[in-house]
Amino acid sequence: MNIILFYFSGTGNTKWVSNQLKNILAGKFVNVDLFYINSEIMEFLNKMNLNKYDKIGIAHPIYGANLPPIVDTFINKLESKLDKMTEGFIISTFGFINGLGYFAEKKHFKKLKIKQYINIRMPNNITTPKLKSPIPDKKLADLMKNRALKILKKTSDYIVKKRLLIMGIAPYLIPGIIIRRISKENVPNSYKQLSVSIERCTKCFDCINNCPTKAISFTGTEFIFSSKCTACMRCYNYCPKNTILMDRIYADPEEYPRYKL
Numbered sequence: 001m002n003i004i005l006f007y008f009s010g011t012g013n014t015k016w017v018s019n020q021l022k023n024i025l026a027g028k029f030v031n032v033d034l035f036y037i038n039s040e041i042m043e044f045l046n047k048m049n050l051n052k053y054d055k056i057g058i059a060h061p062i063y064g065a066n067l068p069p070i071v072d073t074f075i076n077k078l079e080s081k082l083d084k085m086t087e088g089f090i091i092s093t094f095g096f097i098n099g100l101g102y103f104a105e106k107k108h109f110k111k112l113k114i115k116q117y118i119n120i121r122m123p124n125n126i127t128t129p130k131l132k133s134p135i136p137d138k139k140l141a142d143l144m145k146n147r148a149l150k151i152l153k154k155t156s157d158y159i160v161k162k163r164l165l166i167m168g169i170a171p172y173l174i175p176g177i178i179i180r181r182i183s184k185e186n187v188p189n190s191y192k193q194l195s196v197s198i199e200r201c202t203k204c205f206d207c208i209n210n211c212p213t214k215a216i217s218f219t220g221t222e223f224i225f226s227s228k229c230t231a232c233m234r235c236y237n238y239c240p241k242n243t244i245l246m247d248r249i250y251a252d253p254e255e256y257p258r259y260k261l
Contacts (some may be wrong), residue, residue: 002055003031011260038213056089057089066183067108068220089114090114090126094119094120095123115162117166126236129256199249
């Protein structure tokens with residue numbers, strides 16, 4: 001069996017999940033080609049021969065009961081590329097609850113037939129002055145990763161046997177409808193909250209080089225964040241000097257630790 005798995009990951013959770021699934025399936029003699037969803041893959045997709053794959057997978061985090069904007073754009077492009085109904089699977093990662101759910105996500109697909117829809121809770125990866133939420137310690141993070149591995153091993157069996165597996169159908173999806181409406185307006189505007197403390201910045205340009213949508217630029221005197229931002233918060237979490245500001249507020253790493261898987 002040949003599988004292609006497209007994944008998007010902001011600060012590492014979904015990347016880890018995707019690589020673990022690839023390794024598990026390799027033990028079942030299944031080939032998995034991994035592709036990271038970024039601005040480059042949007043162009044490269046036109047040149048790909050998807051017909052040689054038996055199954056297409058998409059892995060992504062949940063942003064406020066919504067798809068990350070870049071994933072939404074990618075799915076539309078993927079759907080236009082498919083010339084026939086193709087079997088696929090979805091893996092969604094989340095920090096607290098998945099307020100999106102199978103039925104809401106299924107609406108994004110017309111040609112990709114979802115055979116497995118998997119929810120995996122991973123450690124919360126964002127804490128800011130605007131939204132202070134706990135970052136788990138290593139012991140708890142390892143426990144959550146072990147639970148994730150159990151789900152992935154079960155998922156691999158269903159993928160190989162082509163059996164239906166749908167997770168995440170629960171009452172908590174109801175408040176997700178409200179959250180989804182709010183975040184659909186807030187997430188695209190999140191770039192307006194971001195700026196850089198020039199006084200602390202060393203001009204390493206890690207934020208620019210690691211941005212998946214090329215949404216950050218430097219004019220020579222200041223950093224500009226554009227509407228191409230997909231709210232992954234990679235710049236915030238991985239800046240070596242913690243110079244990314246939220247609403248012009250400095251987030252002291254002692255009080256707001258950055259998450260690194």
